[in-house]
Amino acid sequence: MAYDKFNILKSSAVPLPIENVDTDQIIPARFLKATERKGFGDNLFRDWRYHPDNTPKEQFVLNNPIYKGKILVGGKNFGSGSSREHAAWAVYDYGFRCVVSSFFADIFRNNCLNIGVLPVQVSPEFLDKIFRAIEENPNTELEIHLPKQTITILETNESEGFAINDYKKENMLNGFDDIDYLLNIKNEIQEFAGDTPL
Amino acid sequence: MSKTLFDKVWDSHTVQRIENGPDVIFIDRHLVHEVTSPVAFLGLKNRGINVLYPERTFATADHNTPTINQHLPVKDKLSANQLKALEENSKAHNIPYWGLGHEKNGIVHVIGPENGITVPGATIVCGDSHTSTHGAFGAIAFGIGTSEVEMVLSTQCIMQPKAKSMRINIDGNLNLGVTPKDVALFIISKLTTSGATGYFVEYSGQVFREMSMEGRMTVCNLSIEMGARGGMIAPDEKTFEYIKGREYTPKGAAWEKAMDYWQTLYSDEDAVFDKEISFDASEIEPMITYGTNPGMGIGIQNGIPKANSVEGGNATYKKSLEYMAFNEGEAMIGKPIDFVFLGSCTNGRIEDFRAFASIIKGRKKADNVTAWLVPGSHRVEEAIKNEGILDVLHESGFELREPGCSACLAMNDDKIPAGKYAVSTSNRNFEGRQGPGSRTLLASPLVAAAAAVTGKVTDPRELMEEVIA
Numbered sequence: 001m002a003y004d005k006f007n008i009l010k011s012s013a014v015p016l017p018i019e020n021v022d023t024d025q026i027i028p029a030r031f032l033k034a035t036e037r038k039g040f041g042d043n044l045f046r047d048w049r050y051h052p053d054n055t056p057k058e059q060f061v062l063n064n065p066i067y068k069g070k071i072l073v074g075g076k077n078f079g080s081g082s083s084r085e086h087a088a089w090a091v092y093d094y095g096f097r098c099v100v101s102s103f104f105a106d107i108f109r110n111n112c113l114n115i116g117v118l119p120v121q122v123s124p125e126f127l128d129k130i131f132r133a134i135e136e137n138p139n140t141e142l143e144i145h146l147p148k149q150t151i152t153i154l155e156t157n158e159s160e161g162f163a164i165n166d167y168k169k170e171n172m173l174n175g176f177d178d179i180d181y182l183l184n185i186k187n188e189i190q191e192f193a194g195d196t197p198l
Numbered sequence: 199m200s201k202t203l204f205d206k207v208w209d210s211h212t213v214q215r216i217e218n219g220p221d222v223i224f225i226d227r228h229l230v231h232e233v234t235s236p237v238a239f240l241g242l243k244n245r246g247i248n249v250l251y252p253e254r255t256f257a258t259a260d261h262n263t264p265t266i267n268q269h270l271p272v273k274d275k276l277s278a279n280q281l282k283a284l285e286e287n288s289k290a291h292n293i294p295y296w297g298l299g300h301e302k303n304g305i306v307h308v309i310g311p312e313n314g315i316t317v318p319g320a321t322i323v324c325g326d327s328h329t330s331t332h333g334a335f336g337a338i339a340f341g342i343g344t345s346e347v348e349m350v351l352s353t354q355c356i357m358q359p360k361a362k363s364m365r366i367n368i369d370g371n372l373n374l375g376v377t378p379k380d381v382a383l384f385i386i387s388k389l390t391t392s393g394a395t396g397y398f399v400e401y402s403g404q405v406f407r408e409m410s411m412e413g414r415m416t417v418c419n420l421s422i423e424m425g426a427r428g429g430m431i432a433p434d435e436k437t438f439e440y441i442k443g444r445e446y447t448p449k450g451a452a453w454e455k456a457m458d459y460w461q462t463l464y465s466d467e468d469a470v471f472d473k474e475i476s477f478d479a480s481e482i483e484p485m486i487t488y489g490t491n492p493g494m495g496i497g498i499q500n501g502i503p504k505a506n507s508v509e510g511g512n513a514t515y516k517k518s519l520e521y522m523a524f525n526e527g528e529a530m531i532g533k534p535i536d537f538v539f540l541g542s543c544t545n546g547r548i549e550d551f552r553a554f555a556s557i558i559k560g561r562k563k564a565d566n567v568t569a570w571l572v573p574g575s576h577r578v579e580e581a582i583k584n585e586g587i588l589d590v591l592h593e594s595g596f597e598l599r600e601p602g603c604s605a606c607l608a609m610n611d612d613k614i615p616a617g618k619y620a621v622s623t624s625n626r627n628f629e630g631r632q633g634p635g636s637r638t639l640l641a642s643p644l645v646a647a648a649a650a651v652t653g654k655v656t657d658p659r660e661l662m663e664e665v666i667a
Contacts, residue, residue, distance in 0.1 A: 019514040020391055020491050024628040029607040033262060033276035035236035035283045047630050052616070075514065077392040080425065080491070081628060082607075083327040084234065085343035106395055106427055107327060110358065111343035165359065167219025177345065179241075182222070182353035185214065186250075189224065189355055192213045193251070197459045198226045198320050198448075 079108025304575020
């Protein structure tokens with residue numbers, strides 16, 4: 001599915017300084033029954049966000065109106081667990097275009113890249129700086145500059161580079177997905193398939 | 199140049215290598231289930247394209263299915279709708295579909311090996327992280343997201359950078375009461391849930407050589423719980439013996455040709471791994487988890503670690519214990535429990551039911567325990583009946599349910615109630631994983647059985663020694 005192009009994103013951010021946030025927290029399994037990609041943002045962090053009677057848990061960050069923005073900042077090992085792309089969909093559908101952490105689980109990172117959410121991995125020290133900056137001023141803006149591959153805390157002008165391979169970077173900048181690429185080399189794939197032993 | 203097992207299989211499936219980008223990898227077998235596939239099929243429809251190789255694609259219903267009264271219509275409307283979507287999509291694209299009630303139905307990672315879909319040296323994917331299970335046969339197998347499911351349906355390829363390689367060696371003899379599940383929980387407790395992220399793991403050494411195919415599946419299944427892309431074990435005579443004659447394994451000349459390839463599947467002696475880790479089998483005790491990720495496991499006789507002894511993340515650690523309502527330093531032994539869950543792609547095979555039965559035989563289910571015993575497939579269910587295990591279960595006051603993923607992820611009605619403790623043979627103890635507010639203690643089928651008959655966390659060796667005496 002094509003998605004919006006990603007170039008430079010300037011936004012305040014929502015802090016979630018918890019480690020090992022797993023995909024069951026991002027979207028619990030009971031909300032995976034849909035057959036279309038619609039409305040997953042409503043159930044993002046469902047059980048951290050709402051009581052069993054569906055009233056909001058006020059202390060949870062998404063229910064605190066002073067924190068907003070298109071960037072989610074999470075603790076180390078973000079997105080571990082299940083391969084459910086619904087977790088990335090929920091993040092996107094809620095309105096986030098970028099997740100920042102000091103470490104991502106593999107499948108979640110892949111899923112994000114495939115749907116147009118940019119995972120930005122920073123050093124543990126820089127992650128701490130971001131959390132502190134937001135704690136001091138919830139309106140702190142971050143700039144994610146994909147062409148230059150940098151993330152900057154605009155208030156202090158502190159900056160760090162992040163890695164992304166050239167292929168994925170091109171895709172994100174242009175809103176392309178892998179299927180477009182693969183369909184273009186279909187002949188080559190079919191030739192290859194003819195020679196496989198299994 | 200010398201190569202690892204992983205190199206050999208990956209390189210032989212590389213269609214294209216993109217400079218400073220991913221590899222295009224050809225996928226031999228694609229397993230599909232109802233939860234992660236509908237949006238992928240919708241994508242195909244929107245692009246107006248068909249499944250490229252339906253004969254390499256297999257569909258089953260398992261995640262979102264009831265485990266009682268499967269002959270009746272599925273009550274939950276959304277679930278019924280999802281099952282119908284898979285059935286219709288399979289039909290429209292000529293994919294074999296093994297729905298509820300079909301003799302081949304079961305958990306996707308149990309039926310793959312059962313039917314010979316899983317073979318050495320293959321690349322196998324599924325929209326489920328526990329696809330790593332199939333690595334037990336020397337295949338490269340890993341979970342993918344729905345966008346990638348769409349890629350495989352439409353082009354039989356995915357695009358991923360090659361993972362780094364890690365080898366985990368365990369030599370020596372396992373202690374009494376230590377099962378493959380304990381070996382895996384032990385490794386994860388040492389490496390943490392992110393310790394193998396970015397790596398593909400090969401398990402080697404005496405312990406894995408001597409392990410049954412079922413046991414190898416349990417170990418490879420849990421590779422993802424330490425963050426690994428997948429795990430694999432070099433195929434040997436045991437592997438070939440297991441797959442020979444199964445429905446989808448090659449036959450005749452094709453078998454001989456495949457064997458020529460399979461015989462080459464081992465890491466060369468001087469192959470270099472990015473990381474190597476070794477343990478001694480004697481270090482491993484029956485394990486149990488006390489927290490909210492699979493890395494939070496300890497030998498069952500040990501106490502819950504103190505927060506100040508845990509590396510980093512003190513706040514996260516305390517949040518986890520608070521959720522479990524446990525305290526630092528407490529013993530796990532003797533903690534009362536409410537539920538026992540035997541099943542899942544981790545421990546839902548016949549060997550797991552044999553182990554469970556060996557402990558409960560001649561004992562009674564504890565009154566305070568609700569037990570859900572869920573076979574991984576109809577074939578497993580059949581074996582449970584044929585081997586007389588069902589009678590043992592009944593005599594001890596247990597019932598057997600019908601196959602499916604069940605309480606492992608609690609998408610269906612098999613939900614552990616809020617605040618209740620479940621000793622589960624499944625793979626994840628995340629907050630709410632087995633139902634909102636549920637508290638999971640991951641363990642082996644032996645530990646689960648010991649808990650089921652005593653109503654509390656119990657060292658299974660106590661009950662085993664009684665049997666021996």
